Amino acid sequence: MGEVFLAMRLVCSMALVCIFSWILYVYGNIWFKTQRVRRKLQKQGMKGPPPSFLHGNLPDMQRIQAHAKSLAKAPNCNHSDQFLAHDYTSTLFPYFELWRKQYGPLYTYSTGMKQHLYVNQPELVRELNRYMSLDLGKPTYVTNKLAPLLGNGILRANGLSWAHQRKLVAAEFFMDKVKGMVGLMIESAQPLLTKWEQMIEGQGSGANAIAEVKVDEDLRELSADVISRVCFGHSYSKGKEVFSKLRSMQKAMSKEGGFLFAPTGFCNILNFSSKKQNEINSLETEIESLIWELVKERKRECSEDSSLSSEKDLMQLLLESSMSDENVGKEYSKSFIVDNCKNIYFAGHETTAVAASWCLMLLALHPEWQDRIRVEVSQHCPNGIPDVDSLPLFKTVTMVIQEVLRLYPPAAFVSREAYEDIKIGDLNIPKGVCVWTLIPTIHRDPKVWGPNANEFKPERFSEGVSKACKIPHAYVPFGAGNRLCLGKNFAMVQLKVVLILIISKFSFTLSPGYMHSPAYAMIVEPGHGVHILIQKI
Template identity: 75%
Template sequence: MEEVLVAIMKISFPVGIILIIVGGISIILMCVYGEEWSKSQRIRRKLRMQGVKGPPPSSFLQGNLPDIHRINKSAHQQAKSVHTNSHDDDHPHQERDFTASLFPYFEHWRKQYGLVYTYSTGMKQHLYVNQPELVTEMNKIMTLELGKPTHITKNLAPLLGNGILRANGLSWAHQRKLVAAEFFIDKVKGMVGLMIESAQPLLTKWEKLIEEEEAIAEVEVDGDLRSLAADVISRVCFGHSYSKGKQVFSKLRFMQKTMSKHGTFLFGIKGFWDKLNFGRKKENKVSMKEMETEIESLIWELVEERKRECSEKSNLEKDLMQLLLEAAAIDEGLPKNFGKQFIVDNCKNIYFAGHETIAITASWCLMLLAKYPDWQTRIRDEVVELFPSGIPDADSLPLLKTLNMVIQEVLRLYPPAAFVSREAYEDIQIGNLHVPKGVCLWTLIPTMNRDPENWGPDANEFKPERFSEGLSKACKYPQAYVPFGLGPRLCLGKNFAIVQLKVVLALIISKFSFTLSPSYKHSPKYRMIIEPGYGVHILIRKI
């Protein structure tokens, strides 16, 4: 009997210790969680005391996340039963608002609570801000007290590293100062020749297709425009062609599509399954880290090649790659040991942002111009008048007023960026609204761009002429038109994007006329940017 008791005591002693440890950890976690929950509730109360309403949290642990998933599920089920088409016979100039299908929870709550409301995801309190006056005030804030939401930047780390798109605070300020110089308008003007060169293979390819099909050919433009935009960014920023960096672009695109498949990177709490693997099929089970390592290895090969070229040819014109290399060598005012990672991360950022948004915007431009061919004619007449040879030149590009109006209207109706998202790092005043530290602010750009209060009753119509007298006369609150973001984080590639769009579209329209193909299916999708879900199919003819 004594031996049995001794044996039980030997077993019970470590079990007791384990139970005490587990209990202690549980108490600590409960205290931490309780404090976070209390802080979240205090923030919510501060907002509600200012008249900001919103849906009550439906879950103690997850806030409004269950509501978001429920509203999403309901919207997707409804969408399956509705046939979507690009044409609207009753309203031929109407472009249907897609925000309710892509972001149904935002629209659902907007109809209930107005243009400013609050909701929560777990312990994080969010503030939806789509009131033009407040967005205008946000546009004026030039401090670092507003930055990228930390939960989003954490989830985007594999895709963007700690480059300029993801960085915050002083790290972001240093990187922006370095990279911005490459995209000043005078520098961009010098890139026009390379843009024209990069466009020639696309023009030649389409001409051959027309010859093969005898007068008319169907083209899915997205892939060709991505290759073109990738070639431009490769040449002007990194001193090599798209063919050398093709694998980088391909892998970044794959990562982008997979990470955005369920939109969970926006919330960072539930269902971020792709952090563990890229798919459920065995052949696709590549870890995020492995994919990240592959991309960084490919980029570093290109960097090493560029370093060798720089050492062999001292008269090479400086590009972004050389600026990054020089900054890494100096290592002044930047985080310790950033060196190689700093270069790779910013290459990833420029590769991704420098071609993806431009290619998508060009695709939407061609879709709308195919749908409204009279605007093709107007642009073509303007191009012929300014450039009889059909080849644009840098100094005359600003004179393409009709094309500029079309681009602005396309960016209004189909902006590539869906959100302006910010986090308050300190208590901050926006207009008459006091925003507590820790709150994430969201401005839904497509909704802002189609707001009848700002744009008039024809807000859903394709009417480029609304920009004929400039942005200031196009709407009531010009600073609420934010296709390139707002405030100090305004997209530094804005000049580069507009110039490239003008060059590419002028070249295409001067050589081809086109209409929408019957196979085109209008279905905008959100994959970190708003893009045509099934591509843009057009029927092209040679002029």
């Protein structure tokens, strides 16, 4: 019996040795391939931090991040221009800033087996913008991690699948279509305006009554209501649970920290914990179920009233597209609709709401720009309610929004992966390399924007983006190239409408309780919210 036991132990030990040897062999080969790619980049003059075996520069990133956190002070209540306009990338992404100072605006680094190229050279960013081939797309390891939130919708898709979905969804956000949404945007804003008026009245009936408002959640509800009405034919109340659970999933995924830069597989030291993954999986199932119920409700409504199917909002376009190909299975048809709804629900309301919060923060700090906007309101819509014809006349509002998006772009990165060997400008990028551009850094580059690059100066956009900086292609708040955000027109119009309506009714300043602490939760948002003191005009 003892001999049998010893034999079994020997077999198990040999099996473990074989498995471990196989893992080392496979990952050793991958490692050497990674090193070959790294050498190809180095031969072109690119330097970067030396990687460790298997883990690349991930240990360095963790160490630098931990050191930055230990040095970080408590959220600052200082409302000076100098503090509020500081370059927050050194706190949120300290490894990128450290390496940029060491190796310049173009360097290489690795996360495990994945080689990356950091690009913050304006000329190369311009060339990156111009590259239209489908050989350059979203990094696969990033999109894999975002699958629970975005499914296989337009924000995650690549290649021909992405091209098909973009063609379908983009039609809903052409400017002619967006102009028809202005009335719904104004209607959706009324509950927010009424709520704030009632809060002021609750502080007294005098002309000097002031209320403190945390604007973030109110702006999220407003933005969610708009996207619900214009794209899916229902109000925020029907989709409220969807938005709430999407927000919960966003927070759960963001809490893991650094997941965007972690590799997949054996050396993934930043993987989600099983408990957190179970929470995310549960939220994914609930969100998809809620969206599908809304889809089935639309189908029932269309079957009962044929005139509804002629109202071509995004929901109807998705339904028609999914049913147009008889060879497409029911499950794919369902996931196609649900995944794109998730993408539009998330991207269509979260980024716009965050941008509006940053707008109110900077306008609260600079009340003279509120006064300039009110002058435009009195000139173009004395009743304080803009329309399709008057919106293009609000030049000051446009300048303010453009400057806010320069200083606090909700999207922190433009990220791409080369699916084949490609050439960007004079740079040869090997297949598999991921290219990253840190948007806040290039938006604050003194060489592009001048010595006042960190200051709030909307007047720099008085003659448009082309005259605001030396290299207009370095202004990328909505991304770059053929993957430029298709909701750009929608976001700009909604931001204009919201700011005009608020500023025509209220004056506001920053609350003493406001704590300036930009945070990265897939987008750059106010870490502790935006608190303002509002007063009726």
